[in-house]
Each structure stands twice: as structure tokens, then as C-alpha cells.
Amino acid sequence: MEIKSYLNNQQRIVEDGLQALMLQATGPFFKHLEAMRYSLFVGGKRVRPILCLATGQAIDNRPETANNLLPIACALECIHTYSLIHDDLPAMDNDALRRGKPTNHILFGEAGAILAGDSLLTFAFELLSREKNNTLPAEKRLRIIEMVARAAGPLGMAGGQALDIDSEKTAVPFPVLQTIHLAKTGALITCSVQAGAIGAGASPEQMEKLTIYGEKIGLAFQIVDDILNVTSTTEQLGKAAGSDANRGKATYPAYFGVEQTKIMAKEAIEEAIDALLGFDVKADPLRQLATYIYTRSN
């Protein structure tokens, strides 16, 4: 399997899903819906929804399972997009560029961007709970909603971002950096894998292994982000390079240097792939996604 063409294919499935599920920008709320759509469709690797779909596929590759998982995958992308909009705000990271394009508040103003983020977060829970076209039992859907809310909430992504901002320009002990990474980035990535597992009917043993896979690639993803922020140009990243150092953010390279950090990322990826022992060829996309997360350039 060629990972590039797999990713392109899955990205198209996610884009089509988002286009079908996302509200159209019409009526009195036109501008607000436009602001939501702008950031949702401005690009992006779609890592979280693809992880969700690939995890489902690793367990059960029937079309019905993929259909049930698509709104969940799209909801995860809505939550990720909301977090980027809010992270970029002047009061937070104050970034003007994201994915090579102007950030949401540059185009829609600060109030417009805050509310676009709020609505994307809220709409995600509408997607997760909507009655239409879903054969997943209600109990499982509730379990997924609870899991997503925990991963994105005060002890997950939003809490991690709060801790990250508070820790700027302070000498953060390594365990605090780990807590920030785990909450801010790791939780939603791990949850994307777990949601796919629940939605595809994973056994408890499968769930345990996939959770380890999710945790390890969540860690690797953030470490690689830290490395790219140091080693890439703004053009390569599509967002401001070197911004972590400028803001005095604690990062893995700041503790261990770039070379040692690369080794740590590679180890996490290997542990992720090892966790998939016992899964058959249906889990090959997950294995290749792990490698892609290590080798990606933005």
C-alpha cells in the first residue's frame, strides 16, 4: 500500500463527509457559517478523522461501519479546527498564518473567530448525537460522546492549552511538559483512535492495544511538531516557524536537543506499531499512518 495515495483517498472521503454534513452558508447567519467553513475547508491533513476511520477499518472493514464512523470522524475534525482558530487568536498565540493562509480572526475579526470556534465545537456534538443515517447503538454513541468531551475538555485539549499558555517563558519541569503534550495534543488523537475502535465494535483486548497505539502516536505527533517548529521554514510549515522558541515555550528539543528528540519520536512510533501485533492486514493503514506521522514535513 502506498501511504500517499491512501491518505489522498481518505482525505477526499473526509472532505466529502464534511461537505455533506456541514451547514451551508445561507440565510441570516451567512457570515458566521462562512467563518466556520473557511477554517474547516482551508486545508489540513485530516489526521484525526483518518485515524478514526483507519482504526474502524482495522477491526471491521464493512461499508456500514465506515458510514457510522464518518460523522464521528468529521466531528473530531470540527473540534480540531475550533482549537486551531482559538489557539491562533491575538490573546493566545497571535498567529496570522495557518496552513499558508490568513488565520480566521484576520479575515473575520476576533469576535467572529471566537464564535466560529465556539460553533464548530458545539456543532461537533450535534454530529456525534444526530439521529440520521446511523446504525450504531445509542449506548455506544453516548460512550463516544463522553470520551470526546473528556479528551477536548478541561483535563484534555482545552486544559492543556491553558497550561501551555500559562507556562510560556517559565522554566517548566519535564513532567509538566509531558502533561501539557498529553492533554493538549495527545488526548484528542488517542480519542480519535478509541472512538473508531468503539464504533467498529472492538473487543476489550483490541481496545487496550489500540489505546496504546493511540497514546504512542499522540506523543510522537507532538514531538514531531516540536521538531518541525525548530527545523522547518515558515513556507514549509504553512505557519510561523520558530514560534515556540520566540514564545519561550517548553518543547522536547529545548530539553533534549533535536537529534535526541528524533530518536524519542522514532521509539514512540515503533511502540505504536508494536501495539498492533495480533492485528491482521486490515491494520496496515494504521501501521503506515504511524510511519507517516514520523516522516511528515508539516
Place this chain on the structure above:
Amino acid sequence: MEIKSYLNNQQRIVEDGLQALMLQATGPFFKHLEAMRYSLFVGGKRVRPILCLATGQAIDNRPETANNLLPIACALECIHTYSLIHDDLPAMDNDALRRGKPTNHILFGEAGAILAGDSLLTFAFELLSREKNNTLPAEKRLRIIEMVARAAGPLGMAGGQALDIDSEKTAVPFPVLQTIHLAKTGALITCSVQAGAIGAGASPEQMEKLTIYGEKIGLAFQIVDDILNVTSTTEQLGKAAGSDANRGKATYPAYFGVEQTKIMAKEAIEEAIDALLGFDVKADPLRQLATYIYTRSN
């Protein structure tokens, strides 16, 4: 029944519920959780959770139903509180005072306040989906989650706030003002009533009547807010009086004058109470709540 003592009693039930369900401020996320707790416990009339509980009680006054509704009621208050925190931000209404106390961003900074709001919104969906201590069937809980997400999202509360901000200092036609009120304030109030109805097992006919009740008091609530903003002092309101006119906001009094607007609020309240014909004495709290919404002074 004395409405004052009923409200005091219900407020205590909601406060106790929030204290029991809300995360404690400990550990690495201490400051973030403190920011969430500050706005949640700084005061408030608790109108939405009380409406939810009173609607449930109007249909079925067994303790089990009240127990099932309490986390839903608390989730509605978390969503309302998040909306106040974001509305008060410098990029939006730029208010320094709320409930007679400093607003969230005055104490926790803009980034801290944005994230406290984000986490309260997300935590609300955790409360709505949590497995613990809930005998409500999963299908009903999903239906409530979907309804709450719609009421709070892009075509509801958040969209209404976006439209409200965009419409400042412009000559807004009356139908647009109605759309703003309906989305920004009405949707979550109506949803509070509907969630209580679903959680207590309302019949389709009961649901229809209670929806009218919810819509009418939602309308009355916002009209009375508009009136109080004109006729009260900052001390009475606990927030900046006269702020609507200063910001060039479209309001009912700006269209119709204070006296005519009062008549319109009274009519909406009467229609709300009329919608409860056929409900027995268990609906008396709902009837008195309607009157309270008309006569409240902040």
C-alpha cells in the same frame, strides 16, 4: 406557593448539583479549573436549570426523574455560563462587570477566559453523556444532546451572538432583531424546557404545549432584559446598564418604546401560561416562573 422560596430552594438544588458534578480545582490544571469555577459559582439566577427541573416536575414529580434531570440542568447552566464569559470579552461586549463582580477575563486574562468558556461548553457535553447515576434510556439522552447542541450552536446561541455583534450600530429591520433574540436567548431557554420534558417522558401533546411555553418565555425573557437595560441602574443589574444603547444595539424598546414593550412582554407571558392549560398543579412552578420572568429586576 411562594415563588421566592421556591426559587431559593431550586437554586440551592442546582448549586449543590453543580458543586457535586463540577471538577474540583486541584492538580496541574488548578488555575484553569479555578477560572471555570469562578464564573459558575459567582452567582446567577439559574433560570435555565430551574426551568428544566420544573418542566420535569410538571410531568413526573418522582425523585428518580429529578435525579436524571439534575446533570442535564447543570449542563445547561455550564453552557449559559460559557456564553456569558465569551460575551463579556474585550473583542465582544467588553464588559468588566457581571453579577456585580469582575468578569472572567478581568481576573484570569483574555486567554484564560476564552479557554474557561471553551471548557465549560465541552464539560456540559460530558455531563450530558456521562454514564454514572442515570437511568434515562440512551436514546432519550442522545435526543437531548442533539437538541442542546442545536440550541447552543451556529443556528442557535453562538450564531445569534455573532449576528448580534455584526448588527451593532446598523439599522436592523425588526425581523432580524427577532431572529437575533430567538437564536441568542430564546433557543437555549426553549431547549431547557424541552430537555426537561424529554427527560421526564412527556407525551407528544405535552411536548407541543411545553415547547410553546418555552418559546414564549424565551421571548419574554429577552424583551425584559432589553427593558431592564434601559430602566435599571448598573447597581440593580450587576452589569453595565444602558450598554445596549451605547453600543447601538437593536432592542425592543428602541423599536416600540418602553411602555409598549412592557405590554408585549406581558402578552408573551400570558401566552406561555395559557399553553399550560390541561396541566395539573404540578405545573404551578412553571406558571409562577413565567410571572417571575416578567417581574424580575435583574
